[in-house]
Amino acid sequence: MNNRQPKKTSSTISTLNELATLANYSLMDTLNCDPDATENGDDHAPRQVFTGHYVPVKPTPIKDPEYVAHSKNLFSELGFADSMAESADFVRMFSGDMSGVPVPMRQVGWASGYALSIYGTEYTQQCPFQTGNGYGDGRAISVLETLIKGQRWEMQLKGGGRTPYCRGADGRAVLRSSIREFLAQDHMHALGVPTSRSLSLYVSKTETVKRPWYSQGSRSENPDMLISEAVAISTRVAPSFIRVGQLELFARRSRSNEHPKAMEELEKIVLHLIDREYADVIDTQLATPEKIVLLAREFRGRLTSMVANWIRVGFCQGNFNSDNCAAGGFTLDYGPFGFCDVFNPYYQPWTGGGNHFSFMNQPNAAQRNFDMFCSALRPLLVSHQQDLLAFDEIQSEFLAVMDTKMKAMWATKLGLINLKTESDKALCNVLIKELQTLMMQAPVDYTIFFRELSSIPDDIGPLKKSFYSNLYNDAADDPDTLALEKYWIEWLEKWQMLLNSTCDAKGISSRASEDIAMQMKLVNPKYVLREWFVMPAYQQATAGDYSLIQELQAVMTQPYAEQSKELEDKYYRLKPLEFFEVGGLSHLSCSS
DSSP states (O other), X not given: OOOOOOOOSSSOBOSHHHHXXXXXXXXXXXXXXXXXXXXXOOXXXXXXXXXXXXXXXXXXXXXXXXXXXXXXXXXXXXXXXXXXXXXXXXXXXXXXXXXXXXXXXXXXXXXXXXXXEETTEEEOTTSTTSSSTTOBXXXXXXXXXXXETTEEEEXXXXXXXXXXXXXXXXXXXXXXXXXXXXXXXXXXXXXXXXXXXXXXXXXXXXXXXXXXXXXXXXXXXXXXXXXXXXXXXXXXXXXXOOBHHHHHHHHHHHHTTOSXXXXXXXXXXXXXXXXXXXXXXXXXXXXXXXXXXXXXXXXXXXXXXXXXXHHHHTEEOSOOOGGGSBTTSSBOOOSSOEEOSXXXXXXXXXXXXXXXXXXXXXXXXXXXXXXXXXXHHGXXXXXXXXXXXXXXXXXXXXXXXXXXXXXXXXXXXXXXXXXXXXXXXXXXXXXXXHHHHHHHHTTBBHHHHXXXXXXXXXXXXXXXXGBTHHHHOOOTTOHHHHHHHHHHHHHHHHHHHHHHHTSOTTOOOHHHHHHHHHHHHTTSOSOOOOHHHHHHHHHHHTTTOOHHHHHHHHHHTSTTSOOOHXXXXXXXXOOOGGGTTOBTTTBBOSOO
16 A cells, blocks of 8 residues: 655645554553553453553454544544545544554554442442453544644544453444434533544444334333444544543552552553643653642542533533543543433433432532542552642542532523622522522423523513423413412522622613623523434434434534524424433433
8 A cells, every 4th residue: 555645735634644644652652551462453352451551452344334424623623624534544444444544553453441430439240250350441442643733632433343341242332322422522512511522423334233222202211122223433532531440440450469560550551641631730840749649639620620511501421430530531431421401400311320420419429530530549649648648638628629610600600700799609609509499390491591591581581481380380370380480580589689789889781781691691502412302313314314413513513602593493492291201312221
């Protein structure tokens, strides 16, 4: 094959050959390879991995790949020409066939191991070997690291086939779940929530796998049928894919002295994380203990901000185990996620998730993951008491930092960002609690309510657009309805009075009101990726029609914008009553 690099006439990357010149494999070049791995990456059977940071794995290409979508926004940021997404060599590589990639790209990718902790409890029994040495990337295979415009990006195939960590599964992802993740990553980035990114999505025209799923209209908690679904490969992109669970794996091995290099491997993965994710804020000249203290503080800041942002936009991760918690502090692994329709603190899209990963408990789940993160780093500080004291203080302050960010987030959603006195701040906190109670009593649509509130209405009329109670009860003179409306009016009056206190003594002016409304509309999205929008998109896609995916991409990458009347009528509305409690729309099993 001709691997000569064509001369570039602009900064746009328009061929795979041009992309190849930017390859830079920091993980494989600096960390430890599993000594039991094969050099050629033919390593697809489940086995225990006892040491090393990664296993070289050659992806398994999907058969007869067809283009479905690519992220135009990310392509633009990376300087990629849109045409590259449908070019033959790009399609081959990012649908799993690396046999002919241009040098200096490598023909093998890599998978990594990690440990599992669920809500702060260590697990090993789900590992087929009962040791924990079988946990890791079972179907996620990284295929490229690049340096583009000074930023490192790792590109990872989701559904790229079996790895030693596949635990007997087929290593595939299906089109349905791939579309969900692809759209969600694009959407979350547009919402301003830290996240892994979507690059491309390809589907096989001939290869299928069997998956459990819900029959039409099923209200079963778990899937009630087995269906044949097309396999797909999506490529997700991030500065790194190091997870809290990955750090835990090496910490567990060092604690039990599983092999002579256990402590060395823990230190190497931690320093690699700092280089990959925190180099801009942690001085490379510092000693390792000092770096670790700063790492804990920085990760705490990112993790608390991310979770506050999740709640700001109504997002529930659903399965926030430590292996689904990126050590870089961004949203990772869109399996059983969901966006709230009806506000419910206990909203949980995943039938296996329980209340510990429910919507409003996500700050507590984050704290448990942070504790596991700290537990993993602590062995490196045992001989450095001063650093350990500072480290312990950072860990102990997590919930206080989380609480501060949550209160600030709620105040921002309410437009109360310039409170001048402690009494005003206290009143703001009271209003937040009262509002959460009222939103449950109505009940209200989380997104529509805050978007309508962002227009600073004079009365509750516009807010009723978000009330599901209007659908449940048509009797305007119902005593309970009248009493609830009275409470809403009182709350709105108190909120408006507090808004006035943020302005001058003459009260809120027309201009000030417009400014506050504009600020509120920048934090309260108009559009979120509701599951009942996504289902028709993946249903049409199974028949080869990708137009609804493209429409959702366009709408959901402008979630704060006022869009056309046609799109507003379609995507800015209450969830239809017939969709409640329906499997695949209101709840889902762990998506495959």
